[in-house]
Amino acid sequence: MLIASLAGAASAEIELPPGPDRDLVYGTCRTCHDLQYLQDSAGIPESAWSELLDSMKQYGLRIPPDRRARILRYLGAYLGPNPPPASSVAAVASAAAPADGKTLFNEQCSSCHQVNGAGQPGTFPPLAGNPDLMLAPHFPVFVVLNGLQGKITVEGKTYNAQMPSFAHLSDAEVAAVINYIREAWGNDALRPADMSPLDDAAVATVRANEKTPDEVHAYRASLK
Numbered sequence: 001m002l003i004a005s006l007a008g009a010a011s012a013e014i015e016l017p018p019g020p021d022r023d024l025v026y027g028t029c030r031t032c033h034d035l036q037y038l039q040d041s042a043g044i045p046e047s048a049w050s051e052l053l054d055s056m057k058q059y060g061l062r063i064p065p066d067r068r069a070r071i072l073r074y075l076g077a078y079l080g081p082n083p084p085p086a087s088s089v090a091a092v093a094s095a096a097a098p099a100d101g102k103t104l105f106n107e108q109c110s111s112c113h114q115v116n117g118a119g120q121p122g123t124f125p126p127l128a129g130n131p132d133l134m135l136a137p138h139f140p141v142f143v144v145l146n147g148l149q150g151k152i153t154v155e156g157k158t159y160n161a162q163m164p165s166f167a168h169l170s171d172a173e174v175a176a177v178i179n180y181i182r183e184a185w186g187n188d189a190l191r192p193a194d195m196s197p198l199d200d201a202a203v204a205t206v207r208a209n210e211k212t213p214d215e216v217h218a219y220r221a222s223l224k
């Protein structure tokens with residue numbers, strides 16, 4: 001399977017320069033490969049990025065036109081021939097709007113789990129109606145910060161792929177996206193009454209306790 005053979009856990013650490021829509025690039029481009037390809041191609045103009053994206057259609061890259069335009073603006077500006085100096089980049093990053101779970105989900109997670117949370121049977125597990133989200137207060141935080149690898153069964157279907165780490169998200173962003181998936185698509189009905197929404201501090205605790213994707217898999221099994 002493409003995702004298993006190309007997504008490399010080791011190089012999931014590559015960080016692109018912060019800028020508007022960087023998260024959209026992460027969410028879209030890491031579906032098939034890590035960011036090494038992007039870093040290696042940095043310095044080319046937007047028109048050349050556009051040709052590259054066209055050439056990736058043969059591998060199955062499908063992006064709606066509005067997202068494609070935003071991705072190209074990011075690539076042309078931040079991985080283009082004239083990237084802005086690091087100091088102004090930092091200013092853009094710190095001026096970012098407060099975390100919105102739904103927007104983050106749609107940009108980071110929906111390329112695999114789908115906007116409606118239904119996933120793709122056999123490839124990407126559903127999050128809608130998935131009681132695993134409530135296995136333990138911090139379980140989804142471990143998945144999002146570290147990734148997950150190994151055979152799992154969800155709603156009677158088997159999955160054996162790899163989810164990449166999203167450790168580039170801030171504590172507040174991770175909390176917001178998980179609070180969103182525990183509430184969206186009717187999932188609030190699965191949520192135990194004593195499971196309160198996550199805050200930044202809860203995510204920071206999990207971040208300090210780093211696991212490999214395999215260890216997250218073992219942790220998941222221990223909760224079943």
Ligand code: HEC
Pocket residue numbers: 025028029030031032033037038041052053056059060061062071075
């Ligand atoms: C559907 C799968 C898929 C997605 C999604 C995808 N790519 Fe790729 N990409 C590939 C494959 C497969 C290759 C390897 C092609 C090769 O080795 O010749 C590749 C190669 C590349 C390369 C290297 C090309 C070269 O000739 O050196 C770049 C740069 C790249 N991708 C950028 C991106 C960007 C930017 C995104 C996000 C907008 C993206 N890719 C999303 C499948 C994908």
Ligand code: HEC
Pocket residue numbers: 027030031032105108109110111112113123124125127130132133140143144148149150151152154159160161162163164166177178181220
């Ligand atoms: C590149 C595709 C991809 C993206 C993007 C992605 N995931 Fe996943 N996710 C997976 C795969 C594949 C699995 C199952 C891994 C396995 O087979 O062990 C998974 C599993 C999960 C699980 C565990 C489900 C269970 O039943 O135990 C959660 C929770 C989750 N993802 C949340 C998210 C969130 C939140 C995001 C966005 C921040 C996200 N995922 C983005 C592919 C992805």
